[in-house]
């Protein structure tokens with residue numbers, strides 16, 4: 304009876320509704336130890352008395368004791384019983400705070416020049432707190448992603464994964480995933496490679512970063528599409544490359560002009576399947592011109608095919624990599640647009656002679672992307688779900704761009720000419736009111752829309768004012784709502800604007 308009183312004095316709070324009893328007892332006893340109701344070195348109540356007092360099975364009490372013992376709160380002494388540890392684990396795991404640090408001058412340590420230059424003007428991308436908002440340009444249809452299927456595959460992979468997958472992973476990426484990628488890009492984009500040339504990255508952006516680190520020296524000239532993808536420009540600037548803005552017309556990057564501007568550039572960055580942000584494809588003749596130049600100059604061509612799988616109208620042109628005979632192309636792909644943004648898995652296909660260097664670079668970067676996520680993605684692809692999803696999204700996005708164009712024609716007809724994108728997840732709406740595109744974008748953002756002005760992506764070679772509008776992530780009703788809101792940001796089109804039917808590119 305005496306022992307029963309001992310633990311009555313512990314004042315254990317009753318278990319919460321539905322709380323697992325072993326977990327409850329563990330938590331309560333640990334609290335009693337930490338706040339001194341059970342003093343260090345004192346004898347623990349016996350398991351028998353605890354089980355009687357709280358109507359618990361001995362097994363439940365033993366489990367709580369095991370957990371407390373495994374964490375170092377209690378210890379068994381042979382022949383003597385179980386005691387509260389003299390030195391609690393919390394003491395060795397919590398640093399003591401200096402009670403009253405003396406006042407000192409605040410540190411003046413700041414960013415290095417290189418660091419300051421690298422981040423100048425960059426705002427961190429905001430986290431998504433909603434999905435499907437008009438006209439978010441970088442998001443696929445997350446609302447239609449098959450989460451149940453993904454979690455089934457994930458659950459199975461996690462249950463069956465061998466313990467070795469919890470250890471150090473392959474610097475190039477998980478082999479079955481690299482095999483699946485090599486097969487997919489071979490079939491879908493004509494990319495010729497074997498698995499050793501595939502490097503799994505944390506999205507296309509990291510791929511671009513590794514490229515810039517390994518293939519460029521400070522001061523090297525790089526052809527960059529203008530307007531172009533700011534993420535690539537930022538990466539090039541961080542590598543201290545000299546970015547040479549090259550104009551883009553209806554056939555894509557103007558290679559002849561680039562040759563005149565900077566014939567001995569070290570690298571060309573292009574989005575040939577679906578130019579960012581204009582949405583044009585690099586013409587076949589320009590592809591050949593670009594590859595000829597690179598072969599002649601021993602230069603690199605970085606082919607960023609971030610959303611090439613989504614082509615709705617017309618046949619896709621083969622990738623530059625598939626036409627490359629000299630081995631100058633680095634192919635960049637990503638699953639963040641094909642599946643969902645937060646997956647953060649992408650890949651590079653690099654020429655064989657530099658593949659080891661790309662793998663070695665992981666040693667000072669991130670070692671490798673998380674292996675278990677790669678294993679889930681590998682099964683998702685190998686079981687055919689990925690192909691099915693991409694084919695399904697292609698249909699959905701084709702309907703969405705059509706819905707956007709129709710809504711824009713009906714509501715904004717004379718003020719904004721929305722191009723029917725042949726591919727990709729965003730399009731361009733040409734402003735016909737004569738308003739400045741940044742001003743229209745500013746007004747639209749104030750009304751809650753997510754969009755950008757074309758001129759925000761332009762350095763030197765300006766096109767007429769336009770808005771860059773994402774459509775893939777938005778259901779048709781949201782696109783309609785977005786168009787209605789956009790009407791409030793646009794002036795009425797002056798009758799004599801003379802821009803109707805103008806050629807924009």
Ligand SMILES: Cc1ncc(COP(=O)(O)O)c(C=O)c1O
Nearest residue numbers: 441506507508532579609637639
């Ligand atoms: C042209 C282009 N390349 C690369 C990326 C980066 O892709 P990821 O999110 O996989 O890093 C984007 C993102 O929108 C993009 O538009």
